[in-house]
Amino acid sequence: MSNKILLAFAIVGSVGCVWAQQVISAHSGVIQYVEGQVAVDGTAVQPRFAQFPDVKGGQTLSADDGRAEVLLTPGVFLRLAENSSFRMVSNRLADTRVEILSGTALVEVGELLANNAITVLFKDSEISLAKTGLYRIDAEPGTLRVYQGEARVTSGSRILVVKRGREVEFNQGLAELSFDPKDTDAFYRWSERRDEYVAAANITAAKTAGEQGYSGMSYAGVGSGYGNWAWNPYFGMFTFLPSSGVYFSPFGSPYFSPAMVGYAYLNAPLRTLSLGSPLAAANTAPRSFVAAPLGSSSGASSPAAPLGSSGGQMSRAAAISPSMGRGSSRGR
DSSP: OOHHHHHHHHHHHHSOOOOOEEEOOSSSOEEEEEEEEEEETTEEOOOBTTBOOBOOTTOEEEEEEEEEEEEOSTTEEEEEOTTEEEEEEEEETTEEEEEEEESEEEEEESOOOTTOOEEEEETTEEEEEOSSEEEEEETTTTEEEEEESEEEEEETTEEEEEETTEEEEGGGTSEEEEOOTTOOOHHHHHHHHHHHHHHHHHHHHHHHHHHTTOTTSOBTTBSOOOOEEEEETTTTEEEEEOSSSEEEOTTSOEEEOHHHHGGGGSOOOOTTOOTTSHHHHHHHSOHHHHHSOTTOOTTSSSOOOOTTSTTOSSOOOOOOOTTTTTSOOTTO
C-alpha cells in the first residue's frame, strides 16, 4: 500500500475528533495559506490562526516574494507562484472568474458542482475548466498547460478544446503543442506538498463529519451528494470533503468522503485504493465500501476498530504536528 495511504490512515489513530464546524462556501476567494510577501490591493496579508481574508470581486492578489493558496468553488484550489498576480473578476460560485495578470498559477479542480463554473481569463481569451484536473497558466511566455483534465479556450470566434498533455501558446495565435506532464519545477512540487497537507487534514474532518451526521454527502444514493470545504481546527486549515467515495488529486493525494473514511476503522480490504491509477481507483472501489456509513459493519468481517487496536489491519505509523503545512516549504 502507498506510503501516502498509510500516512493518511495513521492520522486517524493519532488525532482526536477535532473537526467541529462544517462550512458551505458562499463565495470564492478565501485565502487559505500564504508564504512570504503577499498582498491584496497593496495591503499585506498577515496570516493569523483561524482567520482567512478574502479576495473580493474586483480586487487583485499579488505574490511579490511569496506564494499563495486560494479556495474557489468547493474542491477547486488556485495556487500562485512568486512574482505572480491575479484579479478576482467575479467571486460568485455560479460564475467564478479570475484573470491571470502576471507570473504563474496552478488550478487544481477536484470537483465541479452542477451549478458552479470556473473561468480563467488571460489576455483576450477565456479558459473554461470543463473537467476535474490540473491546469497551469504562465503569463510569460503566455501558455496554458493541461496536466490532467480538459479546458475549453475561447478567443474571439475560435474555440479550442485542450486535453491532457497539450499546451496552448497564446502569443502564437493559439498554437497547440504537446508537452511532457512529467516536466515540473519547484512551484509544481510546492503545490504538491500543499495538496498533501490539505489531504492530511481531510481524514479527521471527514471522520467527524460523518459521526456528526453531516448530510451533505451522498450515502447509498440518498442525500444531496455535493462536496464541500470543511474547517479542521487541529490543522488550522480548510480541507475538501468529496461528495462520495474517495477523490485522488492529480498529485496522488487521497481525499475521503465521510462514508469512505469509515473504512479506515474496519477490516475492509483497501488494496483497491491504489495511487497507480488515481482516477481509476476512485471509480473501481467496491460500491458497498462507498455507500456504507461510518460505524457500519457492512462489507467487513468485524466491527469498527480504531487503528492500532486488535481489530484493525494497520498500526499507528506516524503523528502529524498541528503546525503541519504552516511552515515554509519553499525552495524544494
